[in-house]
Amino acid sequence: MQLVTNSAAMKNVSDVIDRVAATDANVLVIGESGTGKDIAAQSIHERSQRRDRSFVKIDCAALPEDLLESELFGYEKGAFTGAFEGKPGRFEAANGGTLVLDEIASISSSSQAKLLRVIEERIFERLGGKQSISIDVRIIALANIDLKEAVRARVFRDDLYYRLNVVTVAMPRLAERAEDIGPLASQFARHFASRGGHNGIRISSEALKSLAEYDYPGNVRELRNIIEQAVMASDGETIEITNLPEYLRSAARLMQSKQRKPSLAEIEAVYIREVLDFTRGNKTRSAEILGISRKNLYEKMRRYEIGKLRPLRDE
Ligand SMILES: Nc1ncnc2c1ncn2[C@@H]1O[C@H](COP(=O)(O)OP(=O)(O)OP(=O)(O)O)[C@@H](O)[C@H]1O
Ligand SMILES: [Mg+2]
Known part of the structure; x- marks a missing residue:
């Protein structure tokens, strides 16, 4: 490396x-x-x-x-x-x-x-x-x-x-040096792709944008783990935004993705998370913004497993 x-x-x-x-x-x-x-x-x-x-x-x-x-x-x-x-x-x-x-x-x-x-x-x-x-x-x-x-x-x-x-x-901290995120991500992607028998893998521009905006509490090691998983989830040629963990994607960017159009359920799950973030977890306000009942919001959160703690670091 x-x-x-x-x-x-x-x-x-x-x-x-x-x-x-x-x-x-x-x-x-x-x-x-x-x-x-x-x-x-x-x-x-x-x-x-x-x-x-x-x-x-x-x-x-x-x-x-x-x-x-x-x-x-x-x-x-x-x-x-x-x-x-x-x-x-x-x-x-x-x-x-x-x-x-x-x-x-x-x-x-x-x-x-x-x-x-x-x-x-x-x-x-x-x-x-x-x-x-x-x-x-x-x-x-x-x-x-x-x-x-x-x-x-x-x-x-x-x-x-x-x-x-x-x-x-x-x-x-990695968050203090955003210019390193792209080159690090490419280096890790090449490393893990070659380990999986693939030569040359690229990262789509939407995926790169999402990677660049995240704040990495686990620093470079966390980025490395994200890329390792993304390479496995990918087709071996391109890392798409849909190969990144859900907490890195935004609904707007998912929809802009040229390579693979996400399903309605994917967009819905990501958008509900964004609204919950925006209201700082206030379910009543979130339901209002989303135009659905609180009961309906709870059902969707259960279905999409929203509200469960997400892993930040694995070491
Ligand atoms: N600037 C960098 N360029 C390339 N790879 C890097 C860079 N910084 C970190 N890495 C990679 O990120 C991973 C974590 O780095 P490293 O093990 O050196 O962190 P650390 O500060 O020693 O963490 P810890 O305190 O948990 O031991 C390693 O796989 C390392 O190769
Ligand atoms: Mg160390």
């Missing part, structure tokens, strides 16, 4: 990545879930001198404290029950390259202290080991925006924060 940088906001991110890639500085990548922190970390590594060395990633939130430390620093034979043989950790594996610490905010204060020492002294010992190992690793830490808050609340050490945050890469 290519890092899409069509918008001014992402061009700026890309410039920061270029500048930091040329150095050995540690980097903190912050951003909401799904904004592309992982892919940004990968780009830093690939654009750096270290690109031919290893790129190692560890999810700090996925492991309890002692497991995380043995994964990071490795252990010697007999370090704990069950350690029949020694094992190198991720720091050793990443030597000369890049180590990505995902969800850095979730590490315990004891692990924070150990991490700080490796960063400051560039040496550490395996668990249960006496021999000091020196390493040369660039650390890229990933965090949701609340890391600064964690520092203020004193659950994250400020000295470690400053060591990790030599340079910040801030990933903007």
